[in-house]
Amino acid sequence: MPLPQTQIPGRLQMQxxxxxxxxxGPRRAILSVIxxxxxxxxxxxxxxxxxxxxxxxxxxxxYRTLGLLKRQGLIDELDLMHLNGEGHYYERKLGRDHIHMxxxxxxxxxxxxxxTFESLKNQLERDCHFHILVARLEVGGxxxxxxx
Amino acid sequence: MPLPQTQIPGRLQMQxxxxxxxxxGPRRAILSVIxxxxxxxxxxxxxxxxxxxxxxxxxxxxYRTLGLLKRQGLIDELDLMHLNGEGHYYERKLGRDHIHMxxxxxxxxxxxxxxTFESLKNQLERDCHFHILVARLEVGGxxxxxxx
DNA sequence: TTCTTATTGCGACCGAGTCGCAACACGCGC
DNA sequence: GCGCGTGTTGCGACTCGGTCGCAATAAGAA
Numbered sequence: 001m002p003l004p005q006t007q008i009p010g011r012l013q014m015q016x017x018x019x020x021x022x023x024x025g026p027r028r029a030i031l032s033v034i035x036x037x038x039x040x041x042x043x044x045x046x047x048x049x050x051x052x053x054x055x056x057x058x059x060x061x062x063y064r065t066l067g068l069l070k071r072q073g074l075i076d077e078l079d080l081m082h083l084n085g086e087g088h089y090y091e092r093k094l095g096r097d098h099i100h101m102x103x104x105x106x107x108x109x110x111x112x113x114x115x116t117f118e119s120l121k122n123q124l125e126r127d128c129h130f131h132i133l134v135a136r137l138e139v140g141g142x143x144x145x146x147x148x
Numbered sequence: 149m150p151l152p153q154t155q156i157p158g159r160l161q162m163q164x165x166x167x168x169x170x171x172x173g174p175r176r177a178i179l180s181v182i183x184x185x186x187x188x189x190x191x192x193x194x195x196x197x198x199x200x201x202x203x204x205x206x207x208x209x210x211y212r213t214l215g216l217l218k219r220q221g222l223i224d225e226l227d228l229m230h231l232n233g234e235g236h237y238y239e240r241k242l243g244r245d246h247i248h249m250x251x252x253x254x255x256x257x258x259x260x261x262x263x264t265f266e267s268l269k270n271q272l273e274r275d276c277h278f279h280i281l282v283a284r285l286e287v288g289g290x291x292x293x294x295x296x
Numbered sequence: 297t298t299c300t301t302a303t304t305g306c307g308a309c310c311g312a313g314t315c316g317c318a319a320c321a322c323g324c325g326c
Numbered sequence: 327g328c329g330c331g332t333g334t335t336g337c338g339a340c341t342c343g344g345t346c347g348c349a350a351t352a353a354g355a356a
Binding site: 104117121123128129131132138140 | 227229234247249251252258260262264265267268269271272275276277278279280281282283284285286287288289290291292295
Binding site: 060 | 304
C-alpha cells in the first residue's frame with residue numbers, strides 16, 4: 001500500500017535529518033511544496049500550497065522555514081527582477097548555478113547554465129581573493145518571442 | 149565667484165534636460181545626492197541627504213524620482229544581497245556593468261569589472277536570443293580580509 | 297513516559313514602497 | 327516679464343513582505 005505523496009520523505013527532509021534538525025508537520029508540508037514545485041514560488045504561494053497539505057500552517061512558519069533552508073544552503077533566494085512586486089522567489093539548490101532571464105514584456109523566466117559563468121566565478125575567487133557562498137546572476141530584457 | 153556645489157548642473161541633470169524632462173527643486177536635490185555619492189545609497193539615505201539640500205523633499209518624491217531614473221536607464225537598482233534589510237540600493241549607470249561582491253561578515257561591498265562578464269552576456273544574447281536590458285550579478289561570501 | 301528544548305500559531309508590529317488628491321511650480325507662448 | 331496648462335509635489339492613508347515576542351505545543355532523547 002503506497003504512502004500518500006506527502007509522506008514520502010524527500011531529499012530536503014533527509015538533508016535536514018542528516019544535520020540533526022527536528023522534523024515537524026508544518027515543516028514537512030512546506031518542504032514537500034518546495035520539492036515538488038514546477039516553477040519559482042514566492043512565500044505566499046508556498047504558504048497557500050502548504051495549507052492544502054496541513055491546514056494550520058502559519059505565514060511566519062513559512063518564513064522561518066525558508067530562513068532555515070537558506071542558512072543551510074539548501075535553497076536559493078531570487079528576485080527575478082521584481083517582475084511582480086517586491087517579494088522573493090525560492091528554488092532548490094542543486095548542482096551548478098544557473099542564470100535567470102526574466103522577460104520584461106511577457107514575464108517568462110528562463111534558465112541558462114553556462115561554463116562561462118563558472119569561469120567567471122573562478123576568476124572572481126582568484127583575482128579578488130573572495131570566497132563565494134552564493135552567486136546570483138539575473139538578467140532582464142526581452143525573450144526571443146517578445147523581441148522584435 | 150563659484151556657485152554653491154548643488155547649483156552646478158550635473159550630468160544626470162543634463163541627461164534629463166536632453167530628454168525634455170522638467171527640472172524641479174526636489175529633483176535637483178535628489179540628483180545631486182546620487183551624483184556625489186561615494187557609496188551605494190538606499191532610498192531612505194537618499195531622502196535624508198536630499199533634505200539637507202531641500203528641507204521639504206518628501207519620501208514619495210524620492211521613490212518617484214528613482215523610478216524615473218530607472219525608466220530612463222540612468223541608474224541601476226541593486227540588492228547587495230540584502231545585507232541590511234529588504235531595501236534596494238542605487239548607483240549611477242556609467243560605462244560597462246560591474247559585479248558586486250558583498251562580504252557576509254564585514255558587510256564590505258566591492259566591485260569588479262570583467263571581460264568574462266561581457267562575453268557571458270554576449271553568449272546569452274546569442275545562444276538564448278534574449279535581448280538584455282539590465283544584467284545584475286551579485287555575489288555573497290567572504291572578502292579577502294574576512295576569509296580564513 | 298517524562299522532560300527538555302525547538303518549533304509553532306498568533307497577533308502586533310516594522311519598514312519599503314505605492315497611490316489618490318489637492319496644491320503648487322516649471323517653463324512655454326505671448 | 328506674465329499668465330496658463332500640465333507635470334510634479336507633499337501629504338496621508340494604504341498595501342504588502344517580512345519580523346518578533348510570547349505562551350502553548352510537540353519532537354525525540356533519556
